[in-house]
Amino acid sequence: MSKVLLRFADLQERRIVSNRVQLSRLIARENFPPGFLITANSRCWLEEEIDGWIDSRRGRSLGPTVGQGVAKRRVEAA
Numbered sequence: 001m002s003k004v005l006l007r008f009a010d011l012q013e014r015r016i017v018s019n020r021v022q023l024s025r026l027i028a029r030e031n032f033p034p035g036f037l038i039t040a041n042s043r044c045w046l047e048e049e050i051d052g053w054i055d056s057r058r059g060r061s062l063g064p065t066v067g068q069g070v071a072k073r074r075v076e077a078a
Contacts, residue, residue: 008023016054
């Protein structure tokens with residue numbers, strides 16, 4: 001089984017983070033996986049770690065950029 005690496009842009013695409021400041025706060029305050037450096041200025045995360053973090057937070061109140069997008073939350077609230 002191959003490991004899937006996610007870059008910062010992938011985290012943005014999945015609506016987990018919107019900027020690097022938010023990412024730093026998630027790592028510091030919300031037990032978000034810190035990932036690892038693949039070069040001096042490039043960080044990656046294992047997809048399974050990110051999926052595990054999201055699964056561990058299910059049922060908790062999530063901000064609109066963590067786990068699920070704003071549009072989906074509006075549909076659920078209607």
